[in-house]
Amino acid sequence: MEKYDVDLCVIGGGSGGVRAARVAAGHGARVAIAESANFGGTCVNRGCVPKKLLVYASRFPDQFRASHAYGWSSEQATFDWKALIQHKDVEIARLERIYETNLDKAGVAIHHDHAQIIDPNTVQLARSGQRISAKTLLIATGGHPVRPAFPGADLAITSDEAFHLAELPKRVLIVGGGYIAVEFAGIFAGLGSEVTQVIRADRLLRGFDDELAELLAEHQDRRGIRLLRGQVLQRIERTPDGLRATTADGSTIDVDVVMLSMGRAPNTRGLGLPGTDVKVDEDGAIIVDVHGRTNQPSIYAIGDVTNRLNLTPVAIREGQALADRLFGGLDVPDFDYEMVPTAVFSSPEIGTVGLPEHVARTRYGNLRVLKTKFRSMAQAFAQIQDQVFIKVLIDGDTDKVVGVHLFGEGVAEMIQLIGVALTAHARWSDFRHTVALHPTIAEEIVTLRG
Missing domain, CATH: 3.50.50.60 (FAD/NAD(P)-binding domain)
Structure with missing residues (x-):
């Protein structure tokens, strides 16, 4: 038995x-x-x-x-x-x-x-x-999702409820600056809502590469998303016209929906x-x-x-x-959490794998940083101002690529395969020896110089 x-x-x-x-x-x-x-x-x-x-x-x-x-x-x-x-x-x-x-x-x-x-x-x-x-x-x-305790917090939604709203809100306040918050800011703005985003910090996407975060903020502004930095939501009240959110400095924001995206x-x-x-x-x-x-x-x-x-x-x-x-009974290699490809499905989107620059600089005394920013062929032809950004971080002593950070249309698909290369401990010379595929955005990675 x-x-x-x-x-x-x-x-x-x-x-x-x-x-x-x-x-x-x-x-x-x-x-x-x-x-x-x-x-x-x-x-x-x-x-x-x-x-x-x-x-x-x-x-x-x-x-x-x-x-x-x-x-x-x-x-x-x-x-x-x-x-x-x-x-x-x-x-x-x-x-x-x-x-x-x-x-x-x-x-x-x-x-x-x-x-x-x-x-x-x-x-x-x-x-x-x-x-x-x-x-x-x-x-x-x-x-x-975390729902902090403050007056009127029960009047807000989280990402769980956002998928079941009866109608698209005309005015949305999103509280938080993480990847869920910026994704929903892009979703609501793209569908026609007036979006305001309040963040406690001075920038979006804590833990991501600084340049990616600031570039995303610029593009959010271009899409009409109003970003209020260094603000803390203090209370929410119901009004005849919807909801009124008040921040710690006394500022008020009148909206139809407040979405809390303040961690999990x-x-x-x-x-x-x-x-x-x-x-x-x-x-x-x-x-x-x-x-x-x-x-x-x-x-x-x-x-x-x-x-x-x-x-x-x-x-x-x-x-x-x-x-x-x-x-x-298999001998499975230990998991390297620092080499996990990650995407943020903002508009434009982010793809990143490896260390952000501020962390890489603390580990590698001879860090090479290669980067470029441009408009893609499709964007330039259509007179769209969205940009593509590429940053590659290289340990100058070993030529090992320790981080790749991308911003632009379709970069989440690119970062998956770049993650394969970095997991295999690819050197920058391996990227440079790879023939470019033209005309693509991805070719700019292997032709990058600096």
Whole structure:
């Protein structure tokens, strides 16, 4: 008789948890997974996927304007927010079904329920009361938007609710300067809303390369997004005309919707962690080693609940690696969190991999910085003022490329393959020896001189 009901019990049906469950089952493990909301997690239901669909929609006005230079003419285009949201919901439902179907095909026992940890090897399901014992528990519960406590905070929305607004707001205030905030600023502005963005800091995108952040601010201003720097939201009040937001200096902003985008917090409440002595940090994130193991040998955690690098592909990679190590007996290389390609789907978008310049300068005494800024062929021809920016950081002593930062149309697609090169420890000479593909924006990377 088996000592445990299953070999692995996964708590959380987001991208990381689902990947770990499927891979472990593929290795022959007996696997159960518990999810109390939607399979696919934040990314599929309230994050990357629906956001990218809205980004696509918001870029059509730019394309309509540019089309005239290429000989196209058409009647006045109109936009239907409700149609967009309806089509988005249909697509998200389809993707969620795929996640659950793939789990079922892999032989994973699926539980639509909230799981609470009773001891280091047991969970209890809230609705059914069923207890499941497991040799290994994996926590993959993700995170949620932070809603700070201030007067009227309950009148605001977060990114979760932004995908379900009944209508497109005419006036939007976005509070925060991270990548979610700038993406939604671009979405709403592109779709026709009047957008104001309030940030506590003096620049957008903390942690990203400084020049990228300032270039994005310039382009946001060109698109009519009003950026208020060094401001703190103090309260929100309802008015006959909508909402009134007041900042710490007494300034007021009248809008229809206030969206709070002030960070995310790990989903650790209600998991029963105090009863297991699993260690968490001051933000509630589960503390793990490089392989995702907590201080309890039988309990692991991956993804946003660990607050290491909160990106869906990172959670997926962590889940894959964990399942391969524990149940496939594979020797998986440790994950280099500094070489993760990242995109910000602003308009224009950002693609970055490796170190930003301000960090690279603290590590490399002989840092070479190569950069260029220009308008692409498509932009120049259509008399569009959007720019392309390329920055490459090189360790002058070894010729190793330690960072690449891109700004412009389509750069997210470029940075994925540049990430392959940097993960393979490419030197700048490797880039320079690669034949340029003409005419493209990407060719400017390998022909860059300085």
